[in-house]
């Protein structure tokens with residue numbers, strides 16, 4: 001049985017854990033002191049050695065990303081933290097920032113030193129007023145305590161409700177004051193990012209992992225996780241389980257283990273399908289309970305670790321309804337820049353609506369797959385690819401259920417049975 | 427609505443956060459909403475003037491993002507998460523019953539101007555599903571009944587406090603000021619985390 005390893009979440013149970021005093025009680029701002037005394041390249045090397053990989057979805061090695069920033073180029077460099085957290089199912093960065101915003105502030109200090117940035121931005125989604133308060137206060141308090149200022153500035157930038165702004169180049173356009181639409185790459189942000197200057201974009205959890213790695217060393221971090229997926233990470237369990245919540249564990253833990261910790265699927269029900277890393281990652285079924293939840297293990301089983309957003313659905317849930325709702329999300333959030341995604345997601349929704357209502361024919365399933373084929377890999381950014389994941393994976397595992405809607409002339413499920421209040425109030 | 431000297435100086439300080447002034451569009455739009463309740467034409471004109479860009483460029487940004495409203499919303503803007511997980515867990519039922527209870531549709535405002543309603547996408551709180559947001563504060567683990575008492579309280583001027591948020595639900599305008607980056611002094615209020623956020627930590631302390 002894999003043991004839980006709370007690092008980021010270690011002190012969340014202390015009242016007022018979000019204050020600078022609470023953070024300092026546990027060695028807060030000692031790691032940045034240590035890092036600032038190190039050569040920037042040595043900091044980058046240490047993060048490379050630790051094996052830390054990006055926690056925003058793609059799992060790109062963090063130290064390597066920092067190493068791409070040109071040195072001695074006399075240009076301004078920027079660190080931009082991606083706190084947009086909008087991938088459906090993903091709910092780790094917001095509780096982290098609510099309970100311990102200072103760990104991100106300290107991570108920013110260290111990362112900016114490593115990449116020689118004098119200014120960093122945190123781009124946070126706009127729909128979280130209290131998280132914004134906590135982070136803003138943390139930054140103010142870090143200035144007052146002298147951890148910020150003196151040549152390094154940290155600015156909080158609040159978004160305004162657009163999932164696409166989590167895509168790193170759309171985020172940069174948004175931060176520059178434009179509509180958030182992805183940019184053509186190359187040039188990559190490391191060469192021409194914010195204001196066309198060398199820029200590192202990292203997820204909240206990636207940067208927040210840095211202070212502990214500096215404090216405890218690369219070997220310590222390496223000692224957790226699997227061969228190519230090192231360290232511990234936040235797994236977010238939601239949906240039809242007895243006790244949903246956050247589980248910080250070494251990479252490679254399985255859903256079976258996490259479910260056991262959570263008291264299992266809600267009483268009297270059984271697992272039907274789940275997402276390993278948010279709605280953009282192909283769904284899994286109970287056949288994948290023992291898949292190691294690391295980057296390689298999930299990929300080998302045909303999905304992606306993504307954001308480790310484990311959304312659990314039991315047998316009361318209609319998979320067609322679930323997929324339609326996700327598809328409506330992608331259609332709504334498509335930025336409109338490229339045709340395959342803008343038009344494609346619109347058609348996907350039309351066909352799925354008909355299928356849910358029992359109005360289509362079996363040939364529509366082939367049409368759906370054909371459309372997905374034309375969107376996947378042909379869209380300008382990964383939003384389009386992500387939109388196809390729920391559809392193709394659900395048809396793979398649950399084709400019969402689509403057909404049942406057709407033979408039944410509509411949805412065979414009673415949606416009240418899936419609610420948390422199981423039909424009592426519905 | 428003319429801007430006061432104090433407001434202009436706040437707007438100036440927002441612009442100064444950035445190496446390039448245009449980056450201030452988003453916080454300035456939040457700031458305009460904190461004064462007028464929505465993005466007014468005067469607000470757009472003022473932002474364009476301050477940033478030396480065209481009003482069309484400011485409008486193009488304002489219309490791209492769903493949190494910027496081009497017409498007034500309620501003093502308490504209520505968003506029901508109907509993304510897949512919340513929808514399945516009860517969000518659809520909550521949204522349907524609030525529409526009926528308030529007699530308004532999606533994006534509607536009650537006649538007294540107190541409450542507006544919108545269905546929203548995943549709000550990064552799925553372990554607290556079904557989730558309702560009011561002025562973008564968290565109301566976790568909602569039921570049809572709890573959501574109704576939230577809007578009833580809001581209409582009567584005493585909404586219940588958020589589950590994870592300040593001790594009191596602030597108004598739409600006040601929340602917009604926070605999103606513009608202004609400190610309302612309430613960061614220390616409320617819990618540091620809810621139970622689901624602490625579950626793994628608790629189990630680990632039990633040796634798991």
Ligand SMILES: Cc1cc2nc3c(=O)[nH]c(=O)nc-3n(C[C@H](O)[C@H](O)[C@H](O)COP(=O)(O)O)c2cc1C
Nearest residue numbers: 054055056082084085086166167168202203206382
């Ligand atoms: C549509 C879309 C939405 C994304 N949303 C987020 C997000 O909310 N937060 C995040 O950190 N990364 C998000 N990403 C991934 C980012 O583009 C980027 O890879 C990431 O921020 C890099 O940080 P990391 O290397 O630390 O993981 C998104 C990507 C896409 C295509």
Ligand code: SF4
Nearest residue numbers: 335337338341381384
């Ligand atoms: S794939 Fe979708 S979100 Fe990405 S650029 Fe194209 S239209 Fe925009």
Ligand code: FES
Nearest residue numbers: 507512548549552
């Ligand atoms: S689906 Fe509602 S908060 Fe994530």
